[in-house]
Amino acid sequence: MIAQLTRNERHNALIILGVVGLAGAALGLAGRNDLLGYHGLLIVLFSAMVALPVIRALDAPEPTLDREDEYYDDPIRVGVILTMIWAVFGMFVGVWVAALLAWPELTFTDQAWASFGRLRPAHTTGVIFGFGGNALIATSFHVLQRTSRARLAGQVTPWFVLIGYNLFCLLAVTGYFLGITQSKEYAEPEWYADLWLVIVWVTYFVLYLRTLARRKEPHIYVANWYFLAFIVVVAILHIVNGLAVPISWGSAKSYTIYSGVQDAMTQWWYGHNAVAFFLTAGFLGMLYYYLPKRAERPIFSYRLSIISFWGITFMYMWAGSHHLHYTALPHWVQTLGMTFSVMLLVPSWASAGNALLTLNGAWHKVRDDATLRFMMIAAVFYGITTFEGSFLAIRAVNSLSHYTDWTIGHVHAGALGWVAMITFGSIYTFVPSLWGRERMYSNTLVEVHFWCALIGTLIYVFAMWNSGIIQGLMWRTYNDSGTLTYSFLESLVAMHPYYIARTLGGLLFFIGAVVGTYNIYMTIRGTTAPRAAAGDVPVGRPLAPGE
Amino acid sequence: MGIDHETLVGFAKSWGLFYLIAMAIGVLIYTFWPRNRKRFDRAKNSILDKDDKPWR
Numbered sequence: 001m002i003a004q005l006t007r008n009e010r011h012n013a014l015i016i017l018g019v020v021g022l023a024g025a026a027l028g029l030a031g032r033n034d035l036l037g038y039h040g041l042l043i044v045l046f047s048a049m050v051a052l053p054v055i056r057a058l059d060a061p062e063p064t065l066d067r068e069d070e071y072y073d074d075p076i077r078v079g080v081i082l083t084m085i086w087a088v089f090g091m092f093v094g095v096w097v098a099a100l101l102a103w104p105e106l107t108f109t110d111q112a113w114a115s116f117g118r119l120r121p122a123h124t125t126g127v128i129f130g131f132g133g134n135a136l137i138a139t140s141f142h143v144l145q146r147t148s149r150a151r152l153a154g155q156v157t158p159w160f161v162l163i164g165y166n167l168f169c170l171l172a173v174t175g176y177f178l179g180i181t182q183s184k185e186y187a188e189p190e191w192y193a194d195l196w197l198v199i200v201w202v203t204y205f206v207l208y209l210r211t212l213a214r215r216k217e218p219h220i221y222v223a224n225w226y227f228l229a230f231i232v233v234v235a236i237l238h239i240v241n242g243l244a245v246p247i248s249w250g251s252a253k254s255y256t257i258y259s260g261v262q263d264a265m266t267q268w269w270y271g272h273n274a275v276a277f278f279l280t281a282g283f284l285g286m287l288y289y290y291l292p293k294r295a296e297r298p299i300f301s302y303r304l305s306i307i308s309f310w311g312i313t314f315m316y317m318w319a320g321s322h323h324l325h326y327t328a329l330p331h332w333v334q335t336l337g338m339t340f341s342v343m344l345l346v347p348s349w350a351s352a353g354n355a356l357l358t359l360n361g362a363w364h365k366v367r368d369d370a371t372l373r374f375m376m377i378a379a380v381f382y383g384i385t386t387f388e389g390s391f392l393a394i395r396a397v398n399s400l401s402h403y404t405d406w407t408i409g410h411v412h413a414g415a416l417g418w419v420a421m422i423t424f425g426s427i428y429t430f431v432p433s434l435w436g437r438e439r440m441y442s443n444t445l446v447e448v449h450f451w452c453a454l455i456g457t458l459i460y461v462f463a464m465w466n467s468g469i470i471q472g473l474m475w476r477t478y479n480d481s482g483t484l485t486y487s488f489l490e491s492l493v494a495m496h497p498y499y500i501a502r503t504l505g506g507l508l509f510f511i512g513a514v515v516g517t518y519n520i521y522m523t524i525r526g527t528t529a530p531r532a533a534a535g536d537v538p539v540g541r542p543l544a545p546g547e
Numbered sequence: 548m549g550i551d552h553e554t555l556v557g558f559a560k561s562w563g564l565f566y567l568i569a570m571a572i573g574v575l576i577y578t579f580w581p582r583n584r585k586r587f588d589r590a591k592n593s594i595l596d597k598d599d600k601p602w603r
Contacts, residue, residue, distance in 0.1 A: 149602040216602035298591040310574040
């Protein structure tokens with residue numbers, strides 16, 4: 001990998017790592033009496049660890065082949081491996097927190113790091129930013145180069161984006177265990193991690209634009225529009241919502257510049273658009289490239305994909321206030337969010353329909369190929385979840401669903417059924433060619449993964465739908481004397497069987513991810529599993545003993 | 548001059564409406580412009596090419 005870099009580029013990489021390490025040391029010294037000290041040390045160790053392979057290969061021969069003759073796939077390979085590592089970590093913590101809700105004693109007593117409040121953001125960050133983010137970076141590099149017919153515009157920058165982004169994820173997750181948090185949902189990391197992400201993200205954006213500028217295809221394929229929207233909007237969201245003032249340079253703690261209802265509105269403008277542009281736009285980019293590619297059929301309607309792209313970018317921006325129904329937020333702002341959320345159904349279903357119509361005529365492939373089936377199910381869940389989302393955003397429906405497990409069911413229908421399924425489908429599509437293999441190590445294991453994932457998702461989502469609606473109804477049932485019929489504790493007892501079911505569903509999904517990771521690992525090692533269908537092979541003469 | 552609630556709502560209900568509709572019309576014109584058809588057809592088919600090398 002390092003051998004692909006020229007000596008100059010290796011030096012540049014070392015300089016960057018040195019600067020980052022020094023910044024970490026400064027942070028650690030300034031914050032030596034604070035939790036910040038640990039993070040300073042972590043940054044120094046991280047830079048040193050990344051620098052090690054660069055230093056060892058510093059005097060290796062320069063690349064001899066013309067690099068412009070090949071796509072730059074090294075960062076993508078590492079990105080795929082990181083994606084799967086984060087998937088296993090994030091989903092494991094997810095199963096743990098699910099189990100904690102069913103059996104609260106499943107923790108280490110007196111260990112603050114193992115409390116639900118710290119494990120839960122470790123789960124969400126692990127899966128959304130660790131798993132999802134690495135998958136987005138890896139696939140965006142892959143799709144960008146293939147659709148532009150051009151190599152990435154830079155040798156060190158792709159590494160900077162990928163590794164820098166993982167440093168951010170690492171700071172985020174270790175911070176939660178230490179007790180460092182901004183207490184903003186999905187934006188928990190503190191000011192220094194936020195600043196670092198801005199640098200990484202702007203580099204990512206510039207790299208993407210520069211590569212597009214080198215493209216040989218006249219038209220920019222629609223998948224790139226989605227990836228670009230994801231990069232641009234996440235930058236805007238992250239910067240605006242993250243504006244905060246640290247209490248000193250030597251402290252991890254900062255305070256947001258917003259207060260009260262403005263803070264809530266900014267947070268949920270961020271929060272919902274994180275769903276829209278992080279968890280939707282980029283993954284639609286995957287859908288529009290890998291699904292046609294795998295089905296070997298062009299997208300059903302290219303025009304429809306353009307209209308749904310602009311529909312999604314215009315309308316999602318306004319939907320965030322539906323998270324704040326019946327709050328101090330002005331009524332008209334709530335209504336605005338609700339209206340745009342309902343309208344969003346149109347471009348969302350246009351994309352889901354476009355994907356399914358692409359498969360029309362290739363259903364035999366869907367039947368035979370679990371990889372394509374992953375993507376088909378993803379499109380179906382995308383349709384279900386966006387319908388549900390529009391529905392839940394209606395104020396009257398929200399009065400029943402808000403603060404209940406229905407919301408968690410909705411999120412996981414999207415996260416497991418749509419985001420994770422399209423990711424696994426995409427990864428299985430390009431992993432073999434990325435490592436120069438004919439196919440995955442084992443197609444049977446892809447099937448196992450598929451069924452674990454699908455059954456796990458269904459159990460999870462149905463459990464949470466039931467639990468959420470029961471919860472919502474119990475909280476609003478009044479008796480003849482006009483007081484609440486059920487105590488909160490009674491609603492909690494009613495949840496118990498569903499929480500056990502949810503843990504089981506999550507566990508199945510996690511097992512699927514572990515199987516997938518093993519399959520990818522074996523594919524990289526270059527072995528292929530023995531074919532299961534041995535019954536078709538003619539049986540030779542049995543060997544006699546001693547022969 | 549202070550920007551009060553009424554001004555903002557007034558702006559949102561007039562210009563806010565117009566610019567969103569104008570952008571939507573712009574997108575529809577771009578999408579259905581006859582000359583773009585060939586471009587789009589090429590784009591959606593060219594990703595299916597099997598070659599896996601950058602063009603020089």
